[in-house]
Amino acid sequence: MTGQRSPADLEAEILAALSHPNRIRILEYLRKDVRCNCELAPALDLEQSNLSRHLKILVQAGILVSWKEGLRVNFRVTDERVFKLVDLALAVAKHGIEERAGVLEQA
Amino acid sequence: MTGQRSPADLEAEILAALSHPNRIRILEYLRKDVRCNCELAPALDLEQSNLSRHLKILVQAGILVSWKEGLRVNFRVTDERVFKLVDLALAVAKHGIEERAGVLEQA
DNA sequence: ACACTCTATGAGTATACGCTCATACACTCA
DNA sequence: TGAGTGTATGAGCGTATACTCATAGAGTGT
Numbered sequence: 001m002t003g004q005r006s007p008a009d010l011e012a013e014i015l016a017a018l019s020h021p022n023r024i025r026i027l028e029y030l031r032k033d034v035r036c037n038c039e040l041a042p043a044l045d046l047e048q049s050n051l052s053r054h055l056k057i058l059v060q061a062g063i064l065v066s067w068k069e070g071l072r073v074n075f076r077v078t079d080e081r082v083f084k085l086v087d088l089a090l091a092v093a094k095h096g097i098e099e100r101a102g103v104l105e106q107a
Numbered sequence: 108m109t110g111q112r113s114p115a116d117l118e119a120e121i122l123a124a125l126s127h128p129n130r131i132r133i134l135e136y137l138r139k140d141v142r143c144n145c146e147l148a149p150a151l152d153l154e155q156s157n158l159s160r161h162l163k164i165l166v167q168a169g170i171l172v173s174w175k176e177g178l179r180v181n182f183r184v185t186d187e188r189v190f191k192l193v194d195l196a197l198a199v200a201k202h203g204i205e206e207r208a209g210v211l212e213q214a
Numbered sequence: 215a216c217a218c219t220c221t222a223t224g225a226g227t228a229t230a231c232g233c234t235c236a237t238a239c240a241c242t243c244a
Numbered sequence: 245t246g247a248g249t250g251t252a253t254g255a256g257c258g259t260a261t262a263c264t265c266a267t268a269g270a271g272t273g274t
Contacts (some may be wrong), residue, residue, distance in 0.1 A: 011125075093117035
């Protein structure tokens with residue numbers, strides 16, 4: 001069932017998990033520190049249940065791991081390379097904007 | 108309208124455009140060469156209209172550029188870094204699989 | 215046991231996405 | 245001009261996603 005996924009499928013799963021602004025903002029918040037759900041909600045101005053579902057998506061994709069500490073649930077990035085990935089996405093996005101703005105448009 | 112997008116929004120747009128297996132397969136096919144729509148369809152076994160829409164998404168995201176050459180439309184990647192991005196996604200995916208498989212689970 | 219706090223989830227809704235069929239559009243060549 | 249080829253798009257369908265409200269679950273302290 002889960003073992004017959006092609007590289008394209010695996011890549012798409014990771015990228016889909018990252019393809020929402022709020023989930024990227026969550027990652028940004030986790031760039032330096034381990035964080036618990038409770039401090040993410042106010043910082044990102046997200047409904048608690050909404051945040052919980054976004055976090056679940058990131059955990060299920062293997063991008064985050066979570067562990068309980070009393071009432072709280074803490075989160076940590078499993079692979080620092082996701083930050084490089086997100087940074088590359090921004091670079092590619094900016095490149096595309098510049099191209100469309102005509103910076104490189106001399107035929 | 109389009110100028111008020113945060114970095115997270117920009118990143119999410121690129122990642123969303125890449126978050127489908129068929130679009131990743133399209134990119135893989137473009138990794139070395141410029142390709143036209145007509146040869147992508149049979150190679151990837153996609154319905155023509157379906158492929159056309161996937162290509163449109165990639166173009167609108169600024170990941171591909173297209174130009175006409177007679178009847179055909181050719182496509183080229185605008186920024187080679189998307190390949191690094193996709194490669195990173197695979198690395199992160201495999202890392203997550205290994206972690207879940209218990210390779211790194213000694214507490 | 216109880217109240218209290220933090221997190222997860224069921225239910226419902228609105229919107230977005232992916233796909234297909236049919237058809238319109240663009241271009242070439244006779 | 246008309247036939248032929250390659251691409252784009254409208255319409256329709258089924259599914260997936262994002263969000264919210266309400267509530268259940270899990271852990272703490274009294």
